[in-house]
Amino acid sequence: MQDWKLNRALFASIASAPTLWLVLFFIVPLGLVWLYSFGTNVGLTEIDISGTFANYARALEPLYLGIFLKSVWIAGLTTVICLVVGFPVALAIVFATPKWRPWLLLGIMLPFWTNLLIRTYALMAVLRTEGFANQTIGWMWDKWSGLMTFAGLQPLGDFTPLPLLYNNFAVVLGLVYVHLPFMVLPLYAALDRLDKSLIEASLDLGAGHVRTLLSIVAPLAAPGIISGIIITFVPALGAYLTPDLLGGTDSQMIANVIERQFKRANDWPFGAALSFLLMYATFIAIAFQAMKSRQAERRQ
Amino acid sequence: MATAPKQPIISIQNVTKRFGAVAAVDNISLDIMPGEFFVLLGPSGCGKTTLLRMIAGFEVPTEGRIVIDGQDMAHVSPNKRPVNMVFQSYAVFPHMTVTENVGYGLRIARVPSSEIKSRVEEALALVKLDGFGGRRPDQLSGGQRQRVALARSLVMRPKVLLLDEPLSALDAKLRAAMQFELADLQEQVGITFVTVTHDQDEALSMAGRIAVINKGLVAQLSTPSDLYEFPANRFVADFIGSVNLFDGRLTVDEPDRAIVDCPEIGRIYLNHGVTGPHDANVHVALRPEKIAMIPEAKGKPTAPECPEGDNIAHGQIRGMSYLGDITIYEVKLDSGRVIRVSRPNLSRYDQEDFTWEDKVWLSWHGSSPVVLQS
Amino acid sequence: MSLFKPRVPLAPLEYTKRLWMRAWVGLVLFFLYAPLLTLIAFSFNDSRRGNVVWRGFTFDYYEKALNNESLMIAMGNSLTIALISTIVSVVIGALAAVMLWRFRFPGKTATEGAMALPIVVPEICMGVAMLVFFAKIGFPTDLPWPFSLGAIIIAHITFCFPFVTMVVRSRLTSFNREEEEAAKDLGATEWQAFRDVLLPHMKPGLVAGALLAFTLSLDDFVITFFTSGPNTITFPVKVYSMVRFSVTPEVNAASALLIALTVILTTIALKVQSRMGGTPQGH
Numbered sequence: 039m040q041d042w043k044l045n046r047a048l049f050a051s052i053a054s055a056p057t058l059w060l061v062l063f064f065i066v067p068l069g070l071v072w073l074y075s076f077g078t079n080v081g082l083t084e085i086d087i088s089g090t091f092a093n094y095a096r097a098l099e100p101l102y103l104g105i106f107l108k109s110v111w112i113a114g115l116t117t118v119i120c121l122v123v124g125f126p127v128a129l130a131i132v133f134a135t136p137k138w139r140p141w142l143l144l145g146i147m148l149p150f151w152t153n154l155l156i157r158t159y160a161l162m163a164v165l166r167t168e169g170f171a172n173q174t175i176g177w178m179w180d181k182w183s184g185l186m187t188f189a190g191l192q193p194l195g196d197f198t199p200l201p202l203l204y205n206n207f208a209v210v211l212g213l214v215y216v217h218l219p220f221m222v223l224p225l226y227a228a229l230d231r232l233d234k235s236l237i238e239a240s241l242d243l244g245a246g247h248v249r250t251l252l253s254i255v256a257p258l259a260a261p262g263i264i265s266g267i268i269i270t271f272v273p274a275l276g277a278y279l280t281p282d283l284l285g286g287t288d289s290q291m292i293a294n295v296i297e298r299q300f301k302r303a304n305d306w307p308f309g310a311a312l313s314f315l316l317m318y319a320t321f322i323a324i325a326f327q328a329m330k331s332r333q334a335e336r337r338q
Numbered sequence: 339m340a341t342a343p344k345q346p347i348i349s350i351q352n353v354t355k356r357f358g359a360v361a362a363v364d365n366i367s368l369d370i371m372p373g374e375f376f377v378l379l380g381p382s383g384c385g386k387t388t389l390l391r392m393i394a395g396f397e398v399p400t401e402g403r404i405v406i407d408g409q410d411m412a413h414v415s416p417n418k419r420p421v422n423m424v425f426q427s428y429a430v431f432p433h434m435t436v437t438e439n440v441g442y443g444l445r446i447a448r449v450p451s452s453e454i455k456s457r458v459e460e461a462l463a464l465v466k467l468d469g470f471g472g473r474r475p476d477q478l479s480g481g482q483r484q485r486v487a488l489a490r491s492l493v494m495r496p497k498v499l500l501l502d503e504p505l506s507a508l509d510a511k512l513r514a515a516m517q518f519e520l521a522d523l524q525e526q527v528g529i530t531f532v533t534v535t536h537d538q539d540e541a542l543s544m545a546g547r548i549a550v551i552n553k554g555l556v557a558q559l560s561t562p563s564d565l566y567e568f569p570a571n572r573f574v575a576d577f578i579g580s581v582n583l584f585d586g587r588l589t590v591d592e593p594d595r596a597i598v599d600c601p602e603i604g605r606i607y608l609n610h611g612v613t614g615p616h617d618a619n620v621h622v623a624l625r626p627e628k629i630a631m632i633p634e635a636k637g638k639p640t641a642p643e644c645p646e647g648d649n650i651a652h653g654q655i656r657g658m659s660y661l662g663d664i665t666i667y668e669v670k671l672d673s674g675r676v677i678r679v680s681r682p683n684l685s686r687y688d689q690e691d692f693t694w695e696d697k698v699w700l701s702w703h704g705s706s707p708v709v710l711q712s
Numbered sequence: 713m714s715l716f717k718p719r720v721p722l723a724p725l726e727y728t729k730r731l732w733m734r735a736w737v738g739l740v741l742f743f744l745y746a747p748l749l750t751l752i753a754f755s756f757n758d759s760r761r762g763n764v765v766w767r768g769f770t771f772d773y774y775e776k777a778l779n780n781e782s783l784m785i786a787m788g789n790s791l792t793i794a795l796i797s798t799i800v801s802v803v804i805g806a807l808a809a810v811m812l813w814r815f816r817f818p819g820k821t822a823t824e825g826a827m828a829l830p831i832v833v834p835e836i837c838m839g840v841a842m843l844v845f846f847a848k849i850g851f852p853t854d855l856p857w858p859f860s861l862g863a864i865i866i867a868h869i870t871f872c873f874p875f876v877t878m879v880v881r882s883r884l885t886s887f888n889r890e891e892e893e894a895a896k897d898l899g900a901t902e903w904q905a906f907r908d909v910l911l912p913h914m915k916p917g918l919v920a921g922a923l924l925a926f927t928l929s930l931d932d933f934v935i936t937f938f939t940s941g942p943n944t945i946t947f948p949v950k951v952y953s954m955v956r957f958s959v960t961p962e963v964n965a966a967s968a969l970l971i972a973l974t975v976i977l978t979t980i981a982l983k984v985q986s987r988m989g990g991t992p993q994g995h
Contacts, residue, residue, distance in 0.1 A: 042817035048902065049815055056808035056873070057823070063870045064830055067845035071837070074844060123740060130737045133727040142737070144982070149744045152974050153931050155948045156967040159955045160747035163754075163964075170750055218744065234725060238396055239429035239487075241416045241724050243443030243494065253442075257433045276834025278934050283955070293836040293934075300840055300938070310844070313837045320834055398723045416724055 075310035085306060093311035102295065106315070109291040112206070112281075113274035116213040120221040120270050121263070123214070128225035132232075143226070150219035158283050161212055165202040165284070172199040204286035212280040217273065221266045228262020229255070261331040268327040272320050292316055345408065347372040347498055347530050348393060353402035355388050362388040364554035365402070370498075370532060375524050378534045379541040380551035381577070387502060389551070390534045394423045394500050407497050422491035423500040426507070428483045430475045436462070436486050437471035443494045461493035464523070481512050492527060501533040505540055517543045538578050542566065550574050571712045575623040582629075582677040584622045588614050588709065597648070598622050598709060602675040607641070607648035609704035614711055621710040626666065626680040628706040634697035643704040651700045653677075655692055669698060748971060755964035773965040783966055786950035793861050793946060794929040797868035801925040802918055804869065805876025809917075810910075812877070813884045830874045839938035842867045846939060853941050863939045864946065868929045875928060876921035883917030916985065923981045927974070 042049040075094070077087045096102070131142045149157060164170050176197040183194040202208060232255065240250040256263070278293035285291075292312065299309025346369035355363040362385040370376045378386040391397045393404060395416035404411045407420060422443075431439050440461055444454045462468055465485040475483055484504065491499055504520065505513045521544045524531045535541050541548050542562040550557040550565065550573075557577075558570040569575035572583060586600035596608040598620060606622050614620055632639060634652070641649035656676060657668035667679045679700060681692075692698065722729050758770035777783060808827055812820070830838065846863045855862065887910065895905040933948040940949055947970065954963050 039816045040814055042815045045902075049811070049817065052807050052814070053811045053817075056804045056811065056827070056877075059804055059870070059873070060826060060830075063845070063866055064841075065826070067841035068833075068837075070844045070848055071841045126733060126736045127740050130728050130733050133725055135728070138728070144978075145741055145744070148975070148978060149748065151927055151978050152748065153948065153967075153970055155931075155933050155951050155955075156751070156970060157748065159951065159963065159967060160751040162955065163751055164747045170746075215743070215747075218740070233427060233429060235425040235427050235429040236431060237725065238394075238416070239423070239425055239431070239490075240442070241396075242394060242421075242423045243490065244417045244446045245442075246417055247724075249446060254431060258431075272832060272834070276836050278836050279952075283952075293834065296836050296840060300843055306844065309840060313840050316834055317837050320832060324832055396723060396725065 071310045071313055074307050075314050077307040077310075079305065079307060093308045094315070096308060097311050097315055102312070105290060105295055106292050109275055109293075110319070112210060112213065112291060113271050113277075115210055116217060116274045117221075117267050117271045119210070119214050120218050121267065124218055124221040124225055124266070128222050128229055131222075131226050132229045146219050146222050150223075154216060154279060157216060158212060158279055161215055162203060162283060165208055165211075167199045167201070167203070169202070171202055175200065203284060206285070206289045208284040209281045209289045209291075212284040213274050213277060216280060217270045220273070221270045224262050224266040224269055225259070228259040228266075231262075232258055257334075260334040264327050264330045264334070268323055272323055275319065275323075276316055344371060346370055347374075347407055348532070349403075349405040350389070350393075351403045351405065353389070353392065353399045353404060355385070355392060355397060356400045361554050363392070363399075366551075366554070366556055368549055368556060368559060370530060372530055373528055375521065375531045375544060375546040376533070377541040377545035377548045378532070378551055379538065379548050380536065380557075382536055384551045385554040386534045386551045390423075390500055390502055390532065393498070393532065394421060395419050420497040421500055422494050422496040423502065424484070424487045424491050424504055426503040428487040428507075430483050430486050430490075432475050434475075435471065436467065436473050436475070436478070439475070439486055440490045440493050442490065447494075457493050458489075461489040464492060464527070465489045480507055481516065484508070484516070488523070492529070496529065498530045498532060501531060503535055504533060505535070505537070513540070520544055542578070550577065552577075567708075569623060569708060569710065572621055572623070572710050575708065575710060580626055580678060580680075582624045582626065584624070586620060586622055588612070588616065588618050588620045591616055596709065598707075602673045603651050603671060603677070605648045606707050607644045607704050608707055608709065609643050612709040614709060618711070623708045623710055624677075624702060624706060626678040627664075629677075629679045629700050629702050631667065631669070631679050631681060631692070631698050631700055633692070634699060636699070639699055639701045641701040641703065649702050649704065649707075653698060653700060655694055655696045655698060658692070658694070667692065669700065751964055752968045752971065755961060755968040757961060759961070773961040774969070776962050777965040777969070780962065780966075782945070783947075783950055786945045786947045787966075789861060789944060790930055790947040792858055793864050793868055794926050796858075796861075796865050797872055797929045798922050798925045800865075800869045801872040801876050802922045805873040805921055805925070806880050806914065806918060808873065808877040809880035809884060813881055827874050827877055830871045831878070835932075835934040838867075838871060839935040842870075842935060843938040853943075860941075860944050864936055864944060867935050867939045868932065871932070871935060872925040872928050875924050876918075879921040879924060880914055880917040883914055883920075887913050919984050920981070923977060927977065
């Protein structure tokens, strides 16, 4: 590490481009949004930065607060499902043979690299009323029904397609579908770093697999688990596309409300206030992670 | 009741472990007796660690049986086996204090907490870590971490304690001290120790019996001194200590003497029979410290307990390395073969100080050479 | 229980050989891939609507997709944006990485935090910020192509380059400073040492960062949605407008093409990584 004063010209030539770009195209735009969140609409396009807190006050009205809490709830549920589903997968990759491991990793990574919109669209096609999920369930329903008739029982009656799309279920499913790799990869990294002989030592001392998982693996992989949780929770909380395409009228999340303020309702100050509330929530989550993982590291 | 023959605590019966096509352990059978300090010695990759891990239950034999204390271990998982292991990396749980580490197994066994407390203290005292209970592993040195691992296993009062390369992570000084300490500890607690190591010094100094493993097979199983003085084959002779090996022909083989003709060093006389096939090609092992060396000027010597002219060789010093307590010389024989000779430095100013290019006579006792058939 | 006990007992850590574990992983992979594979399969289905029933193999929809001018323009826009954003992002990102790795300067922690910010800020907030920003400065909307894509490209660079910085920086930590000192000891100037020693070491990081930036740019919908105008439609934005209300085989075909592109890019990335970033230089 070199002190910048030792070679000011070199430092300036390296540092100026990224710093300028970041300030001009990131800090300034965000600053504008922040200023607008204290503004009021005057006229159609004019916004007066009046320093009012009215936008924030409005954001805390039950309607918007409800959507906000619902977003947190949906993102939380998504995270928990991803953790439960992803943990065994990460474990399986860690203990796979060297021949299989890269393929399993690739298997998890590839959807992650695939366009989000296409993945969401693919899920739509599967979940539609006349989509494959319903087709398969309907086919099984018919078979089962036939079997029951065969066994001399009352048949099940006609199959009514399940409403799998345009509801909260579809949103959570879609978020899990999209974010599962986000959870698996940090979990994998954390478990891979874990000294396998610690697990063996625990088994050797008489602990079963579940006990070992709870008292050895989980505490030691805690930083990875926490970062997996945050890495899943943060984008899920701010998700726009999934609730927009898969959700119904009652499954709007906070990002959809923000989008509406800017694109349709044309109430920029209110949208700006909502944006910053979402950002604050994100920062709180990240600060929480930093704190927890520092704690976990100190304990080791 | 007639005294039954002592039953082995561990009986390894025709155990084979294959990884793909490679047999890491190839049909090994051996018995380990209660109270023994048993060492599995071999170069890295010879299968010794795999064997140890099969005893602990972390690997499953492809074929064969492992019986511990009379019970077949085939379907017994590691957490149910009456053995405990000290891992090469020690595997001390980094998120627990020393006390929590040592008490872990007892807590799982649901031992009452008052008893846990006293047994943990007892175990820590045994490994001389009294007063360290509140420390975290990152506040301990490598040697102390190893003691924690030892205490953590000993506190379980296992029938057998398995140690995987217990000293490899320690520095040389500490390793030497720990060798004695481990041997003492084993005597004190009376538990059977099974240790894996690639370090022959470690094995020789600690073991009651040693199994030398090579390429998945037991090359020799005997006491440390027998292993050194009576190696069964070239691998063992070469692996344990330093040795000069010669190819030769067994020309005389009688109950009280044997002669091997070696083109490189001449006639080698042994003051005992070797019961080998007559006139067969054999190998002779001669350890460097068993060869006496005098300056050429002193005249041709006679080797003790040998007919005149046998066990004598002439050569020139081509290299030497001074190691403090001994000096190792590389002597080029008249045949062109270079052999090693070591001499203790008995005084600070050696009268027979040898140096490069000196011409010398070498001789050795009739009981020193070992004839090997493989 | 005993019914499912395997005949050859498993070693305790062979989790992957356990039946329930395999079933679990299999189900997860099925969950991840089934929708994509159905989408690809039915892009070949010779059926106009409700592509649920297989009606025979056809390339028709690929032809239609490739002849759909607005879709192809959107695709061209997307690729142009991704290409330019990637090049600029790699340069800026690498500079930022070298700056943070090499120098000690006042406000370094704050700079580090700010550089990581675009990664963590919710996409929607960033999209909104870009919309507000370009409206405020009055970014001209009537520029000729490709300058009309300027706003989108600027936005993309802003969220891509911190990822490049992250990747390159982690690569730099494995650099042995003595190599650079050795080069200077042998007479190299600052620039020569950088070009001959540091740059080759950074290369795998730069390639990985570039591929990441390219994918992120190609993938982005939300931020682009807020910065694109009627004449600057990208592929995701176009697909979005097409799929909002219906599922058509044409979109299937276009999507399948993009999936194929992703697979190809990933394969290249893996090949490149195993050739350069892998073991030999990894120490």
